Amino acid sequence: MECSWKTVLLLVCASLGIQYTAIRTLRDSLSGPCQGAYRCQSRHHRDSKWRALCDDSWMPVESPRKHILLFATTRSGSSFTGQLLNQHPGIFYVFEPLYHVQQAFTNSSSRVRHTLDRRALLGAYRDLLLNLYTCDLHFMENYIRPEPQDHVTSSFFRRSSSHALCSPPVCLERGEVVVVSDLPDEIWCPKKCGALNLTLASMSCLSKGHIAIKTVRVPEVKDLRTLTEDPRLDLKIIHLVRDPRAILASRMMAFSDQFRAWKIWNATGRQPRYVDLSQITSTCKDMSASAETGLRRPTWLRGRYLLVRYEDLALNPTDKANEIYRFVELDMEDRVQTWIAKNTNANMSSPPEWSYRYSTTRDSRVTAESWRLRLGFDIVRTVQNLCNDTLALLGYKQVHSAAELRNLSHSLVEHRLFQ
Ligand SMILES: *[C@@H]1O[C@H](CO)[C@@H](O)[C@H](O)[C@H]1NC(C)=O
Ligand SMILES: *[C@@H]1O[C@H](CO)[C@@H](O)[C@H](O)[C@H]1NC(C)=O
Ligand SMILES: *[C@@H]1O[C@H](CO)[C@@H](O)[C@H](O)[C@H]1NC(C)=O
Ligand SMILES: *[C@@H]1O[C@H](CO)[C@@H](O)[C@H](O)[C@H]1NC(C)=O
Ligand SMILES: *[C@@H]1O[C@H](CO)[C@@H](O)[C@H](O)[C@H]1NC(C)=O
Numbered sequence: 001m002e003c004s005w006k007t008v009l010l011l012v013c014a015s016l017g018i019q020y021t022a023i024r025t026l027r028d029s030l031s032g033p034c035q036g037a038y039r040c041q042s043r044h045h046r047d048s049k050w051r052a053l054c055d056d057s058w059m060p061v062e063s064p065r066k067h068i069l070l071f072a073t074t075r076s077g078s079s080f081t082g083q084l085l086n087q088h089p090g091i092f093y094v095f096e097p098l099y100h101v102q103q104a105f106t107n108s109s110s111r112v113r114h115t116l117d118r119r120a121l122l123g124a125y126r127d128l129l130l131n132l133y134t135c136d137l138h139f140m141e142n143y144i145r146p147e148p149q150d151h152v153t154s155s156f157f158r159r160s161s162s163h164a165l166c167s168p169p170v171c172l173e174r175g176e177v178v179v180v181s182d183l184p185d186e187i188w189c190p191k192k193c194g195a196l197n198l199t200l201a202s203m204s205c206l207s208k209g210h211i212a213i214k215t216v217r218v219p220e221v222k223d224l225r226t227l228t229e230d231p232r233l234d235l236k237i238i239h240l241v242r243d244p245r246a247i248l249a250s251r252m253m254a255f256s257d258q259f260r261a262w263k264i265w266n267a268t269g270r271q272p273r274y275v276d277l278s279q280i281t282s283t284c285k286d287m288s289a290s291a292e293t294g295l296r297r298p299t300w301l302r303g304r305y306l307l308v309r310y311e312d313l314a315l316n317p318t319d320k321a322n323e324i325y326r327f328v329e330l331d332m333e334d335r336v337q338t339w340i341a342k343n344t345n346a347n348m349s350s351p352p353e354w355s356y357r358y359s360t361t362r363d364s365r366v367t368a369e370s371w372r373l374r375l376g377f378d379i380v381r382t383v384q385n386l387c388n389d390t391l392a393l394l395g396y397k398q399v400h401s402a403a404e405l406r407n408l409s410h411s412l413v414e415h416r417l418f419q
């Protein structure tokens with residue numbers, strides 16, 4: 001069958017943003033090179049003829065594509081914040097795709113897992129981000145274990161956190177429709193949708209106007225510089241920070257095995273010799289180094305960096321969400337507003353933060369400072385010494401006694417505007 005490139009591409013591309021079913025029908029009736037046409041926005045196509053034909057001008061996307069990065073650290077409230085992006089119907093959201101890269105780069109045969117080559121790892125992180133931002137989800141196949149077969153995998157990390165990966169066209173509901181749009185449960189999506197077809201995921205990505213990715217694996221914002229400078233991307237970095245004392249308390253609850261020494265310290269009031277202070281120290285260092293870089297406004301980051309304190313978001317979710325949406329230059333859709341209303345109510349009967357490791361459904365106001373009732377003063381004092389510069393930079397007050405620590409009517413979050 002003879003296939004006129006231009007006509008077919010025009011047809012296929014034009015239908016992309018509008019109707020997935022249209023593409024399917026077209027693709028089914030076509031053969032040969034046209035099969036790859038859904039990738040026409042991918043900027044890495046080796047054939048230059050393709051690239052010319054697949055110019056962005058063919059894409060019926062109304063506003064230019066936004067590439068949003070939620071740049072955070074473990075237990076800083078990024079699941080919650082990510083939901084503000086995930087709920088937007090025009091955003092294709094992926095939760096921590098870099099997990100797979102880190103797995104591939106980590107030597108799991110040694111008892112303490114360690115990264116083989118940090119510089120190469122950061123390069124691979126950026127490669128994956130760039131490819132995801134251009135909707136090439138097949139690129140993930142280099143890292144997912146076990147290796148996907150026929151572009152299909154059952155091992156996509158935290159798939160349930162991504163609305164787009166659990167709804168049509170990626171997920172063709174089988175049997176009864178379960179209403180589960182924002183349950184934190186990680187099992188429902190693979191159960192309802194079966195294995196993930198990465199080709200369908202790529203197509204879904206292309207049909208959305210914008211892409212948001214959450215990661216806690218990039219250490220510093222300067223590690224993202226080549227991406228902010230890449231002319232093919234319009235990268236917007238939301239830097240989410242949180243009081244390091246709260247981060248520590250949350251990590252102790254979520255990862256109790258890893259934090260056994262800390263828990264002993266917390267329970268006895270005595271610091272064990274073998275407690276590892278390096279992790280929280282580097283968390284603080286990375287957090288303030290990134291904030292300093294961002295607030296200095298270097299040319300490569302200008303207009304692309306927003307510092308958000310989780311505590312401000314928890315206290316004032318609607319205003320902060322509005323600020324985030326203004327920053328990424330998108331309208332905050334009703335669905336986002338509805339999700340906020342449902343998940344941030346002062347509702348003492350909702351599950352506390354630690355009842356589910358990655359729960360986002362909770363009363364954000366109550367949990368933001370609840371760490372103050374869950375950490376011994378001795379630990380707090382130690383973290384304050386390790387992280388004093390970070391606390392000062394981000395506007396978190398130190399406490400000087402156990403009584404001050406436990407007195408919740410005395411807020412430790414200073415009013416700050418990071419503009
Ligand atoms: C992985 O770790 C083990 C144990 O520490 C070591 O013997 C092995 O050489 C490491 N492999 C690589 C590829 O570094
Ligand atoms: C994945 O989806 C694509 C596009 O619809 C389809 O052509 C392919 O057969 C699917 N793969 C599998 C293994 O079902
Ligand atoms: C509070 O939570 C309970 C149980 O999760 C729920 O039934 C109730 O509707 C919630 N109330 C409000 C005001 O959100
Ligand atoms: C620390 O100990 C107190 C009791 O002294 C306990 O209530 C709290 O849950 C513990 N915190 C953590 C993070 O384990
Ligand atoms: C933090 O502690 C170090 C060492 O004790 C000190 O030199 C530095 O001035 C402190 N920074 C702030 C902001 O207090």
Ligand SMILES: *[C@@H]1O[C@H](CO)[C@@H](O)[C@H](O)[C@H]1NC(C)=O
Pocket residue numbers: 403407409410
């Ligand atoms: C708790 O803090 C508030 C506000 O700073 C203060 O007025 C109050 O006296 C404190 N309560 C105690 C018991 O220290």
